[in-house]
Amino acid sequence: MNYKYSKSKCILVIGDIMLDHYIYGDCNRISPEAPVPVVEVKTESHTLGGAGNVVENLNAFGCSVEMVSVVGDDYNASLIFSKLAECNVAGNGVLTDSDRCTTIKTRVLATNHQLLRLDREITKPIADEIESELLKIVKSIIHLYHIVLLSDYNKGLLTEKLLNGIFEICKAKGIKSIVDPKGVDFSKYRGVSVIKPNKKEASAATGITITDAASLEQACIKIKEITNCDDVVITMSEEGIALYTDNGLSIIPTKAIDVVDVTGAGDTVLASLGLALAAGKTLQQSCDFANHAAAVVVSKVGSATATLQEINEKFQNN
Numbered sequence: 001m002n003y004k005y006s007k008s009k010c011i012l013v014i015g016d017i018m019l020d021h022y023i024y025g026d027c028n029r030i031s032p033e034a035p036v037p038v039v040e041v042k043t044e045s046h047t048l049g050g051a052g053n054v055v056e057n058l059n060a061f062g063c064s065v066e067m068v069s070v071v072g073d074d075y076n077a078s079l080i081f082s083k084l085a086e087c088n089v090a091g092n093g094v095l096t097d098s099d100r101c102t103t104i105k106t107r108v109l110a111t112n113h114q115l116l117r118l119d120r121e122i123t124k125p126i127a128d129e130i131e132s133e134l135l136k137i138v139k140s141i142i143h144l145y146h147i148v149l150l151s152d153y154n155k156g157l158l159t160e161k162l163l164n165g166i167f168e169i170c171k172a173k174g175i176k177s178i179v180d181p182k183g184v185d186f187s188k189y190r191g192v193s194v195i196k197p198n199k200k201e202a203s204a205a206t207g208i209t210i211t212d213a214a215s216l217e218q219a220c221i222k223i224k225e226i227t228n229c230d231d232v233v234i235t236m237s238e239e240g241i242a243l244y245t246d247n248g249l250s251i252i253p254t255k256a257i258d259v260v261d262v263t264g265a266g267d268t269v270l271a272s273l274g275l276a277l278a279a280g281k282t283l284q285q286s287c288d289f290a291n292h293a294a295a296v297v298v299s300k301v302g303s304a305t306a307t308l309q310e311i312n313e314k315f316q317n318n
Helices: 051-061 075-086 128-144 160-173 199-206 213-227 265-278 283-297 308-314
Strands: 010-015 017-030 037-050 064-072 093-097 104-110 113-120 147-151 176-180 231-235 241-245 248-252
Touching (some): 010 051, 010 128, 017 051, 017 064, 017 075, 037 051, 037 075, 037 104, 051 064, 051 075, 051 265, 064 075, 064 128, 075 093, 093 128, 128 160, 147 160, 160 176, 176 265, 199 231, 213 231, 213 241, 231 283, 248 283, 265 283, 283 308
Parallel strands (some): 010 064, 010 147, 064 093
Antiparallel strands (some): 104 113, 231 241, 241 248
């Protein structure tokens, strides 16, 4: 195994960016005020979440990346821009919307156990003027990128109008697009090149219970009918990755050996697919690379990333 990809590949990520906030502490007593644990805070940390995790994965691969998204006019937005800068992302495509807050998920952990999660977000669709401004940005910079990755966390950014506009721009320039979808209505992704749901999402969107290869293929065919996409990729956790292309189904067995934490694995698959397809690899080759990358990530704790060196070293005898 020896994956080598040019670091000159330029990838545009469009999606719901958020901040993951972790509070670590010790818990040794129950509050006298209410039957709840008391956590003595020791440390805190912030990382990019949502579509931002896709950016971090691409940065780990050495890609040139830009982000298109929306944040609020608040302190958490400044933390996001700082984290983007650490990933060598200018963030010129990230708009500030004073009518929204920056999405942040705060997790409280004690002795490696998550006790609580607090979410601060506004999930209503973005305003028409924000949609128009984002489409102007995408249209003005699209020629700089080899591929477009869309990461939908259903936080209001990727409206049907915005998606339709992005797909039209991509097709006009001959640029492939890949979407990691959310929700049960996949019709809003009509026009995307490749759609990458997980097994549960694929089943919910098609109404088909996936139990074997036959039902899996039926779900892929229905997704292709709904979205008019070129290809369908379905991640299936320990069952591997399924791809439906050229009217045929293939299943790549999982490469995961030591599964510690599957958090963020879908973001890694999206980033890996994007890099490999941008490099001119076939969908089969790209899914194989994504499978290996995800195997490295799930062996780590939290929303982790993998480098090409780590992937090659882990599977050097393959």
